[in-house]
Amino acid sequence: MSPAWKTKALRAAQLATEVCVASGEGPVGGHLELTGDVPLCRGFGSSTSDVLAAVWAVEDALVRPLPVEEIARIAVRAETASDSLMFEGSSVLFAQREGEVIEDFGYRMPVVRVLGFGSRPENEGKGVDTVAFAPAEYDSAEIDLFAELRVMLREAIHGKDVALMGAVASASTDINQRHLPIPRLDGLRAVVRETGALGIQTAHSGDIAGLLYDRDDPDVEARTERGKRLLHDIGIHEQWIFTTGD
Template identity: 30%
Template sequence: MALARCPASCGEIIQGWIEGSEKLVSCPIDWYSEVEITRGSPRGDERPLVRAMVNQVLAHWQLPASLSPHIRIDCRSTIPVAKGMASSTADIAATAVATSRHFGYSLDEATLARLCVSLEPTDSTVFRHLTLFDHNTASTHIACKGLPAMDILLLESPLTLRTEDYHRLPRQQILQASAGELDKAWQLVQKACEHNSPALLGQAATRSASVSQRLLPKPGFDTLVALVEECDLYGLNVAHSGSVVGLLLDREKHDVEEISWRLDAPALQAHWPKRHLLRMVEGGVKER
């Protein structure tokens, strides 16, 4: 038996055309998918991608494919699906690490990332540090040492968007036209981690979120930006290929009750009926 868990993400801190291709830096939060691998019969309700990952791992370690029908996958997660919260990445990454451990092997982060990308575009939550990652090819992963302490008031929309549907959008021209702005955002992310500055990280996220409005606009965005400025929050980030938005703050410094009261305004409440106060955390898959 082996257990592993991987965090969800509140969208991305930044995402766009950076250093020659579309890349992202995910925003890992303290909301997890936990996967348990045991010997046994497969569950009838298992998600297809987690079984596909078991098969990928068996092939990677050159183990017989005939082992797969005798592996049971128990995936425990309450992460909302198809909202830009890296629910699928959390499932398959935890599955990969737990399956490897079940057979006595250990995956490094780069190999884990490649295995995940072979199944679908992958969030950089698979890395311990905040990481600039080519989520389509896994060809780039540049880690930023340091993690500014920050809370996130995650605004959950009822709207859903599958990752594959987002990738069908005609976005290349918009992404490339915004490359200069995203390069600046990436520089801010690096400075934020170097100087342990949540304010700089918030600036980077807000810049990237504003660019994302040209491609996948979030309702009430200007009102949320105004709220950030009026309440002196660090910034806001979005799911660039989903529907959630995060207000970046410090629960000890900022008045979360007042912010929530402002979000109760009918124009915002209709778009963001659910809220979750979470912490940004270190990424990576942890064995348990």
């Protein structure tokens, strides 16, 4: 295994091999080498990317394709809490510590332009240890609100309604503020208002966030550039821009 410290990926490869190889077929071995530049512990899905790469490598080597539901279970067994990156064709509500799909929304998320950024000051360090971070314990009001947001998100996905999706993201950010608060949220809300952003999304087990914009808005470039300047003005300098689905 190279690099040797990527033990989650190694565990995933072992588990996938056990599933792929029929009993009595004999021992199977190999060398797994992982390369990539996804930042660690930020909310970018670095460990899930490694785990899935390992599982897919085993699939290819043994010519034994696995159902995506099985891959999800392997990922959770390998890393305790997994992102839902294995579900490539649609958007899902995923129980990240059980490896089960709660709801498949049937379509991918509406396409948006994202002005991403690191939410914490550089002198505070970067990253959150997802496994060590205690899962949030939501109160009854938050659980009820999540149920409402689930309905809204379903409508946003089916109707390709980017404004409604932005509202869901902002509401989720407000809920998360009690559990993993990000600094300067009031200032970020002001940037949303001043630039006409759809909303703000934050990682629930990381330190990254993003302002969401309508990709098809004729003024999207100007709005994004103004957003960059306003983020700089409140001390946020680590930024990146991308369009979902690209």
